[in-house]
Amino acid sequence: MNVLLLAGGLGTRLRPLTEHMPKPMALVINRPWLEHLILHLKEQGVQRFVIALKHHPEKIKTYFGDGRKWGVSIQYAVERELLGTAGAIKNAEPLLDDRFVVINADVVHDTELKPLLEAHERHGGQVTIALKEVEDPTQFGVVELDETGRILRFVEKPRLKEAPSRLINAGIYVMDKKVLAAIPSHREVSIERETFPALIEGDAGVYGQRIEGYWADMGTKDRYRSLHWDLLRGASRLPVPGQDDGDGIRMGKGCKIGPGVLLVPPVLIGDHVRIGARSVIGPNVVLGDQCVIGPNVRLSDSILWNKCRVHEGAHLSNCIFGYGLELGSRHILHEAVMNRTGVMQA
Template sequence: MNALLLAGGLGTRLRPLTEHLPKPMALVANRPWLEHLVIHLKNQGIRDFVMAVKHYPEHIRNYFGDGSKWGVSIRYAVEQTLRGTAGAIKNAESYLDDRFIVVNADIVHEVHLLPLLEYHLQHGGEVTIGLTEVDDPTQYGVVEQDRLDRILRFVEKPRLEEAPSRRINAGIYVMEKKALRYIPEDREVSIERETFPLLIREQVGVYGQVISGYWMDMGTKERYRKIHWDLLNRTCRLPIPGRENGSGIWLGDDCEIGPGALLVPPVLIGNNVKIGERSIIGPFAVIGDDCEIGRHVRCSETIMWDRCKINDAIHLNNCIFGYGLELGSRQILHEAVMNRMGAMQA
């Protein structure tokens, strides 16, 4: 059984970070999230992957190639035009096994798939949707189920008092390939608004089961930050690179920490990072590989991708910086989101 990773999203709400980058390639703990996902699924026995790509697909293909570096096989289904979630699955049909797993590749999770697969085999329907429970369902498509856990309908962004449950689509499915006969070709198709309601009407068996484990859509800058803080405080247990000293400081290889510099946990420092004298990094800071941080810098609640250069006496709070950004001396930045081209959003 192979896995289809839906990696074609535009990531509009994460711009400017994703202006020229597929959203699943955004760094999470100094590694592209898509790499975390491949490793996580490989550890659960998946060896055959199909990646549905659209937005800057060359970034994904150049990084992963055929997957042999990770001990897996990867093929690519390229969308020439945006097709929506269901359309992307249909576009990859020729690569898929008779039964396959679909994972939205822009959702950070550590979900175990075996219970979902066992449940799918037990009920005998054509689709099993992994569900997650949220405190506020008003921003999602909420599911209504019967006592057998068959999904009866989706209610899009209901008022709280009208929500049939707090269960939403987690973006993880087990599907029989024959279900794809209901998806039209060569046009954009929404799986929640069009395909799943059609499958429910056709009574092919659409079931839902609540998944366990960490789950977070990284589609906004606020959620992207929260994912990192959850990683650092270990609410999310995905692996963090570097050596952990037992007190919430992860330090990569070949780092230079200047005299009087202080790391305030929790903090993650990548490989080959230089930190100048009397700088204070943390709490809740993630510094990418090959970054240079000057003297007397204050950096907290900030995520910095690889190869950034932060000059002397800069104060940073609640910022996100993309690859290779350089900041001049003596600036104060709060809630800035900047990419290499210098674009900024508060």
């Protein structure tokens, strides 16, 4: 059984970070999220992947190639025009097994596939949808189930008092290939608004299975930041890189930390990072590989990707910097999000 990773979305809510890259390639604790995901699934025995691409497909193809560096096999299905979630699956149909797993590749999670596959075998339907219970379902597609786990209907972004449950579509599906006959070719099709409701109405057998563990949509800047703080605090089984000092500070290899530097946990420091004297780093800071932080800098609640430079006396709070950005001396930034071309968005 192979796994289809949907990685073709535009990532509009995470711009400007995703202006020139697919959202699943955004760094999560100093590694592209898509790489985390592939390695997590490989640990569960998945060896064959298909990746659905649209937005800057060359970035993913160049990075992963045929997958052999990671000990897996990767094929690609590229959309010539936006096809939506169901259309992307239909476009990949020639590469898919008779039964396959679909995963939205821009959701951060540590889901185990085995319970989903076992549930799919038990109920005998054609689709199993992973369901996650959340406190506030109003920003998601909420499902109503019967006592057997069969899904009766979807309610998209309901008001809290109108939500039939707190179980949301987690963006992970086990599917029998014959259901793809219900998806039209060569046009945009939403799996949530068109395909699943049609399959439910046609009594194809669409079931839900609750999943446990960590799950977070990284689609907005606030969610992107908060999932990092979750991971640094150990909320997920996903591995956090660096050597743990036992007090919430994780540091990569080859780092140089100046005198009088204060690290306030949780902090993740990548490889070959330099931090100047008397700087205060943290709480809630991620520094990518080869970042250079000058003296007397103050960083909090911020994420800097690889090769960023922050000069003497600058202050950053609630910021996200893309690759290779530079901030001059004594600048003060709050809630700034900047991509590698320097475009800033408050």
